[in-house]
Amino acid sequence: MPKNIRKRKINFKDTTYLNRDFESFRNELIRYARVHYGDTILDFSEASLAGMFVDMAAYVGDIMSFYQDHQFNELSLETAVEERNIERLIRSAGVKITGASPSYVEVSLKLKIDAVAQTDGSTTPSAASLPVVRSGTVISSTSGVEFELLENIDFAEKDDDGELIATVEVASTNSDSVPTEYFLSRIGKFTSAKTIIETFIIPDIFKPFRTITLKNSDVNEIIRITDKDGDDYYEVDSLTQDTVYIKQKNDLADYLSVPERIKMIPAPKRFEKFTDRKSRKTTIRFGSGDEDVFDEDVVPDPSEHAVTFYGDRKSLPFVSIDPNKFLSTTTLGISPRNTTITVKYRSGGGVKHNVAASQITSVKSLITKFQTSVDPVTVSKIRSTVSCLNGTPAAGGENQLSLEEFRQIALSSQNAQSRIVTKEDLISRVYSLPNKFGRVFRAGVRDNPYNPFATHLHVLSRNASGKLEWTSSTLKENIGKFLENYRLITDAIDIVDGVIVNIGVDYSVSVDSKYNPDIVLQSVNFKLQEYFDIRNFQIDQPLMLSEIQNLIINTEGVVSMLEMDIISKEGTVGANSYTDVSYDPYQYKDRGILYPPPGGIFEVKFPNDDISGRVK
């Protein structure tokens, strides 16, 4: 072969990187060999020796290609196939693997109590002998599923007006029809999970990241972990989280709408939990710090953690840092030693726990607390009258999710962030505040006009009759503390009240002579009432006047709409009390759209009075 052609051939590598399987590797190798070694060997057929060598090289390429593919696939949650890898990826996506979940149900507990005579001759239930049914009380369904009371039920609890919160019915009367006994019933929340207390003796050996595994499977909640000194260990999402929220009973005036307050406390004693998918058992992992060693400095002095190198090491530093030494700091929490750990937790669940309504009828184990003045005979008599019935079916019980279901949850949760970046993040985080800390009805976000780094979070709540009201300061405080953990360090969120704009609609229409004008007006009013239902409105949501006009015109019997005005309602009008927000609709109207003031929401507070129509 001429030299120049040979040189050109050598320089021309012509290698393709698209081959993935045995055949394509083999074809490419043969093509390459024929180009570059065509003058050395010609026969690459399957039966030849050269063909065998090519096959072997292609086989190696195929296997390597397969493993490379496999490794890359295992890195992605979508494509991973090995169970252990899928589990790891699910955990790293922040999804907790859990066992079966229990069902929850609201059950009415009913008891019979003697009446006591009042000075006016009437009778009331004997308040002194009303018990507290304590959490842990067990009731059972006809199919044998047991439910446990989650929170105490105080039958003597009264509302702001001094009336018993429990529903009171007359159980029996005397010959003069004066009640002698009353039925009292209250709703309590029950779960099908069982409360279990387990203790672990921890030896006097320091062990960073000590783990303990609970005996029962399907643990769905760790209620409390304490050591023998009575110190609490707090559950955290990861051991790097050094503060936790705890709930405190709200003793302020707004306790009815916000029963509990959030308090943020440091948690040097903390733990994280994880559940094995197959055994469904939960393991608790503590921190790495040694309780007996104080962290005097925020940053440990490296010289105290040096390891001396022995021998002639002139070319190397004489000491090196022992990284294990840093594990004994309390940065990741304290590891217990020489103590007894008591774990109180709830376990159990499954889809079979979802029993139908009226199936929970028997009281298995009743835990009550009576006032000391109540005699044992009365206690025994009242206890014997306690019955239960679930008006609604028990729901929420579910078997353990399959690996595929966990995978789908992890995939969707990857998009959600556990921090607040966008306005949508902030609003969704506000709405995810646990119920016990209060519930915001509407939240809206606006830029702070005076501070480019701050955001105004407008919040509003609803009162018992469904009307908008300002959010209580305790709830705002709770929101603030709750958001603290999710907001970016440079962001400021000002939690302020939303602006309630009370409005009314005044309209006049001409009605077809075939229709009764009153009935037509009634229909229009009904349509407008539905339209102005507060559940259809958000903070900063404008009002489309053409939509209202459409509603009126498209009502059967209406021939034409003559007038339609949006009227601001403020102060006290007759028996109706509105907000003091002064709102001029003409100022905020632009091309048929009525805008609320910044952070405002429209409310037709008294639809029967605020929507008025006339027939002309």
Add this chain to the structure above:
Amino acid sequence: MFNFKSSGIKISDPKFRETKESAESKIRPIGIKTPLEIGDDRAEIFKMHIDPLEQIADNLRNLVQTNSGERLGRYSIGCDLMSLLFDRNSQNEAEYENIAIQNIKKQVQRYMPVVAIDEVRFSSVDKVDYTDKTSLSKVIINIQFSVPRLKRLKNRIEVVLYNGG
């Protein structure tokens, strides 16, 4: 204007002139000879076939001697005669031969389509020396084949297989 007379190389250039040596080097080796042998004075490391028929005969012998599953990445190649040998006895000899011929023909048709099998003959040699452990009974397969494309007809190869059972 560009002068095309100054571009390119003429075929009459001395560097392309054929010498005796270059004529010899034109004979291109086809494939590696098996069993492997160290090359002689030629440039190749191993001895090579330069006659296509010899290469075909070599490939055919290797194909007959290969058992299925032996070849990495190509598990179907091979006439799989060794497993048949284990089952072979005096009663089923005819059946064995029949299956073996079918296997050989099928494999040749698939992997060496240029070859046409004319005849396959079997002859068995019993164990000769019972005191010698290395002395085994064997089957000698005599294959007559043709390569029509090369117009080389009635060629023979002999493959020896030792009885396993």
